[in-house]
Amino acid sequence: MAQSEKDAWTTTLQPPARSNEPREIARPKGWKYKSLNVGCFRIPCYASPESQLILLSFVCFLCPGMFNAVNGIGAAGLDDDANANNVSNTALYSTFAVVGFFAGTVTNVLGIRIALSFGGLGYCIYVSSYLYFNITKNLGYVIFSGILLGCCAGILWSAQGAIMMSYPPEKLKGRYISWFWIIFNMGAVIGGLIQLALNFNKRNEKGAAVTNGTYIGFIILTALGACLSWTLIDAKHVVRRDGSKIILMKHPTWQSEIFGLWDTLRTDPYIILLFPMFFSSNWFYTYQFNDVNYARFNVRTRALNNTIYWLAQLLGAGFFGFALDFPNTRRTTRAKMAWAVMFLLTFAVWGGGYVFQNKYTRSSSAHPYDWTDDGYLGPMFLYIAYGFYDAAWQTCVYWFMGAISNNSRKLANFAGFYKGIQSAGAAIVFRLDGYKRPYMDMFLSSWILLAGSLVIALPVMLLKIKDTVPIEEDLLFTDETIEDIIGHKVSYSSEPERA
Template identity: 50%
Template sequence: MSYPPENRKGSYVFIFWAIFNLGGVIGSLIPLGQNIHRENATSVADGTYIAFLILTVVGACLASTLLPVSKVRRVDGTKVIHQKNPTFKTEMIQLGKTLWREPWMLLLFPMFFASNWFYTYEQSDFAAPNFNVRSRSLNSLLFWLMQMIGAYLIGLLLDYNKLSRKSRGMIGWVILFCITHIIWGCGYRFDKAHPRDSGLTPMDFKDSSFIGPMFLYMFYGFYDAIFQCYAYWVLGALTNSSRKLAIYAGWYKGIQSAGAAIAWAVDDQKKLPQLRRI
């Protein structure tokens, strides 16, 4: 959020999101390859977890190659504003000041809180009961690929220099509002006919009934990318200071994770099917 020049904030979010979701693509390809011929498999093989651990170790090693912020220069040659080694106390004080002086961060709370809430439904209520292992692996692969496409398209819009930043922000919000109702409206229609607690028979990708739910799951991924990338762009549009953006990002990810934790807890108590019937 703090490294890109003004006219490439959307593109940088897309680059981050594409790399971020490449892990999901690889993580889906492995179990898909292992289970492509195992129609009745009920769990993934040990190789899936071994590959995950290997990638985690490689990622940790790659982190040591990051350039210190003080040496980073944007493409136009400008420096990135940063603060060296802030303490926990100064971080919390700065967060308090930010929320007091910039009340719009509080107004963004609902968006941040909801930004990972839908993962619980997508993974536990939709994917797990409706598809067998190899079909879930295929769906997962398509889900993460659609994330990249969604991030690319919203990045193009948010960097469209023939429109003002305000116009791009408003158009992005309208698009997000519309696809929320379209995609999740389709999901609601599907869920009414396939409630999780009705003893569903998992579908296989060879079944004729698989195509529609597959595309629905793909567009869940597309929607997630639009939602998340738009949120990052909004934060990045507020300032170029890496110090302040660190506060913004911490607030965003903290609220996001709290919302996700609550969603999983509610799902664990079997409340979501009851709420859907209401």
């Protein structure tokens, strides 16, 4: 950072003994920091957390959102069986599981824009491999694209997690998470609508492939997402409404960041109790997409199910995001209530799933449902419930992590652990599905993992989540440490200095 920039960011903090006094931080000048008033609406400045989160959401709308749309139809829309999709995703998540543990390190070194752009490129190549396979039936490129996306997605999701959990103020974290999840999953909704429009007349074709035009459209959209990531700005330039900055490393090095992974586990060992929730958070996708949607519905109804599944995600994310930030209830109470609601939902939704799963097996050859069939309404509402539950689970997990810390370096490592462990579970379950394990086994493994992981995580809700996280917990509160980590000079005074 240039000297003039440092001077512009000179900060005045109150000493710990007087931490109840207001704190002011000089706001910089420039077009990035000017907000606009349009009628009765105030548009936040470009360098605000709100604007940056919306841009991030649209990057994920165009990249992981399209990935979800392709996979949500079951077997990635291919016509033979789920084998190519299982092989590709096993390679993807196996790689992701390794890269995810170091993704926070890479993100902190590369910066937000490069990390997101690199991640978006992997999604574009991944979708192109299915177009290639649809034409040639060659598995080689499909496997390669899965491995590459495992590397790219690990970096993208680590950058995403660091932004989503560290940019917002504590009282708005749930709301920010829900905004992201709604915009991000709208990508899958639109992707599902594209599939539905292009396959609307394929009533009697259970295993029919989606059209090549579907894949071409997704390739273009994912490429746009990779380009859009360059519109974000570095975290050091982001300013909240009260003038405060994001807590992040000033000049990270590979060595310091790799040691940071160990430091995270050493200083915050309780995060291990959330690992089972991380592990199970993508486990059920394989069952829902391949063993329910692909197994029991024809191609146009799969496209419809895919659309309403992600629409239900919007409702789940919106409801839980705002409920987790409910202002008249202490955060410790909200954490316990969120745990209890998720526990009840787990048995309600998956109990209904057990009734449906009892009606068919992998070896049965029942007629696939079409949306015009009399028996379709029940499975449709079950699939909606699955989508709502998924959004609730992911929103709660992110909120739990964000409630533990405000330090973006630590949260990048949390996000890396989350996506790495999540991907390890996904790699295992896609391989199990490739071995054609009984559908009931796939179902029960999902239900048991979800319920069991909630029980293991309960001590975090009871003991570690506080009403607020003091800065002293995120940083060693000394001039040298804060200046090193925040990246701008700190001065103490009994009265706030005015810019």
